[in-house]
Amino acid sequence: MCDLVRAPVEGFEASLSCVSDRSFDGLTAAQLAELASDEEEITFAFMADADAIHGPEHTLLVVELWDDPGRTFRVAPHEVWSVQANLEIANIDFEEFADAVDHDGVFRGFTDESS
Numbered sequence: 001m002c003d004l005v006r007a008p009v010e011g012f013e014a015s016l017s018c019v020s021d022r023s024f025d026g027l028t029a030a031q032l033a034e035l036a037s038d039e040e041e042i043t044f045a046f047m048a049d050a051d052a053i054h055g056p057e058h059t060l061l062v063v064e065l066w067d068d069p070g071r072t073f074r075v076a077p078h079e080v081w082s083v084q085a086n087l088e089i090a091n092i093d094f095e096e097f098a099d100a101v102d103h104d105g106v107f108r109g110f111t112d113e114s115s
Contacts, residue, residue: 002050005080014081015088016046029061039085044087044094046080059106064094073098074106083107104112 002018043066059074086092
């Protein structure tokens with residue numbers, strides 16, 4: 001999963017710290033938000049859940065840890081860099097990405113209809 005989401009897209013690539021720890025297997029977004037509640041610097045996280053690992057598109061779950069802890073949306077691997085970079089510098093907020101998902105709940109990039 002790390003290699004997939006870190007693959008350059010048009011010269012951009014995600015800057016992520018990947019954690020692979022079996023003790024996190026089955027962790028829910030709400031549980032992740034609770035675990036991260038003491039970390040003031042962390043405002044969002046990506047989760048590679050079963051859908052990300054086994055699903056046809058390998059969409060990652062993006063978890064809000066700041067304003068609305070536990071809120072989620074999915075992101076296609078080729079857009080992880082965009083979500084990560086823009087959330088990190090607060091250029092675009094979580095809600096804007098979450099509101100721009102396709103009919104199936106996956107953010108695949110901003111379109112004229114979603115922006």
